[in-house]
Amino acid sequence: MEELFDNDYIKMMQALLKDEYAAYLDSFKRGPVNALRVNTLKIEPSAFIKKLTLHLTPVPWTKDAFYYAGDKENLSKDPYFAAGLYYLQEASAMLPAEALNVQEGDIVLDMCAAPGGKSTKLLASLKNQGLLIANDISASRANALVKNLELFGAVNAYVISEDLTKHKKRFKHFFSKILIDAPCSGEGMFHKDPGVLKNYRQKSKAYYTDIQKALLDTAYELLMPGGEVVYSTCTFDPLENEGAILSLLQKHPDMHIIPIDINYEGFAPGIEYGGYDFHHALRLYPHHLKGEGHFCCKIKKDGKLIIPHKQNFNIPKINLPKPFNELELLNNGKLISINDDLYRLPDHYFDFNKLRTLRSGLKVGSFKNARFKPDTALALALNPQNFKAKISFKHDDIRINKYLKGETIDLCGLDYHEGYNLICLEDYPLGFAHIKNGIFKNSLGRGWIRP
Numbered sequence: 001m002e003e004l005f006d007n008d009y010i011k012m013m014q015a016l017l018k019d020e021y022a023a024y025l026d027s028f029k030r031g032p033v034n035a036l037r038v039n040t041l042k043i044e045p046s047a048f049i050k051k052l053t054l055h056l057t058p059v060p061w062t063k064d065a066f067y068y069a070g071d072k073e074n075l076s077k078d079p080y081f082a083a084g085l086y087y088l089q090e091a092s093a094m095l096p097a098e099a100l101n102v103q104e105g106d107i108v109l110d111m112c113a114a115p116g117g118k119s120t121k122l123l124a125s126l127k128n129q130g131l132l133i134a135n136d137i138s139a140s141r142a143n144a145l146v147k148n149l150e151l152f153g154a155v156n157a158y159v160i161s162e163d164l165t166k167h168k169k170r171f172k173h174f175f176s177k178i179l180i181d182a183p184c185s186g187e188g189m190f191h192k193d194p195g196v197l198k199n200y201r202q203k204s205k206a207y208y209t210d211i212q213k214a215l216l217d218t219a220y221e222l223l224m225p226g227g228e229v230v231y232s233t234c235t236f237d238p239l240e241n242e243g244a245i246l247s248l249l250q251k252h253p254d255m256h257i258i259p260i261d262i263n264y265e266g267f268a269p270g271i272e273y274g275g276y277d278f279h280h281a282l283r284l285y286p287h288h289l290k291g292e293g294h295f296c297c298k299i300k301k302d303g304k305l306i307i308p309h310k311q312n313f314n315i316p317k318i319n320l321p322k323p324f325n326e327l328e329l330l331n332n333g334k335l336i337s338i339n340d341d342l343y344r345l346p347d348h349y350f351d352f353n354k355l356r357t358l359r360s361g362l363k364v365g366s367f368k369n370a371r372f373k374p375d376t377a378l379a380l381a382l383n384p385q386n387f388k389a390k391i392s393f394k395h396d397d398i399r400i401n402k403y404l405k406g407e408t409i410d411l412c413g414l415d416y417h418e419g420y421n422l423i424c425l426e427d428y429p430l431g432f433a434h435i436k437n438g439i440f441k442n443s444l445g446r447g448w449i450r451p
């Protein structure tokens, strides 16, 4: 592996790790370790582990994730994945969202969110209360973010694609918690993808450090007094970690590093940098634990945290046809029409005017020729107990795969209703189908159909 590194990288890692450098190199022989995180909005981890026949062992720094021995591709094809029961995520990348310790009413910003590994965890910690703004500057990457949040059943979330450095004044002091999972030179990913090495050499250090410092400065402006930021990267380079944070602390004396309240013997402390002690930051190295590597640091702004109550805002009522007008989720929410699409806005007000917005809350459906068609995102966010017309299949029923491929299903022997039916895998919704005169019409949205 070392032959792939350039001299600067070798020198940096030797200076950082000293006599542990050989152990670091050895860790590459192990190959990647696979892990998944359970969607606690849909299922408890203790119930989930009974569902898969795989051997699962807990990831020590979080209660909702497991290492698995098995093929990643198979797990991404499992129908439980299509029902949003879990997310496949590298284990050390699970720490930052855990460290932010989001609580139900928080107003949370995930500044660099795509494809959504950490946003899905933030959403689950919020228990779909409060507000999540998931942002990524890359609109194409943000599409994957939308899909992953919808799979998880997101209701109180916006997905935007913005350069937030341009909105410092507009959203000043708006957020109680902010995650910056910063773009970086990414050596933490060398295990998973040696291709990162090529990219690593193409971009200068200054390219990343300039963005990282700008993101930290923006987070400072957007954070409420008393609020907290977690800054993370998957690089080991002190310049992009301790160095970036030092520049924030020097500019803003009301920002202080605070301990991350998670203990694991494999975590290493941050290093001393520029005369400043970063021992409360955490460095995750692949030779100390089962993970590719990460840096994570928590910073708090002085002041008393006061999270404002939900703002009451009025918009004209939109009427839905039966049975959708009987759903509490939609009756209690504010519905807005954007072009032909209908959204249920998050309960907490957020001014998304003129922002590049990919999702304004839950996409409920669309009106075509004055007919309402429910969206797959709505199905994934529903509690099936609240929807009478449903058809449930067992995990090994081949009709599940037919449904996920967008095909039609023979209704023989099935209990169904005329009109829209919620198609479920056991108790977990997958999407809708429309049934008229005994003919099944698959209503899975285009982006949800499997090849």
Ligand SMILES: C[S@@+](CC[C@H](N)C(=O)[O-])C[C@H]1O[C@@H](n2cnc3c(N)ncnc32)[C@H](O)[C@@H]1O
Residues within 6 Å of the ligand: 093, 111, 112, 113, 114, 115, 116, 117, 118, 119, 135, 136, 137, 138, 141, 162, 163, 164, 181, 182, 183, 184, 211, 215
């Ligand atoms: C390390 S990845 C984020 C991974 C993500 N947090 C997850 O857990 O799935 C960094 C992301 O930052 C985005 N990015 C780069 N510069 C940005 C900026 N100035 N503002 C917002 N996002 C940015 C990139 O498009 C990329 O998706």
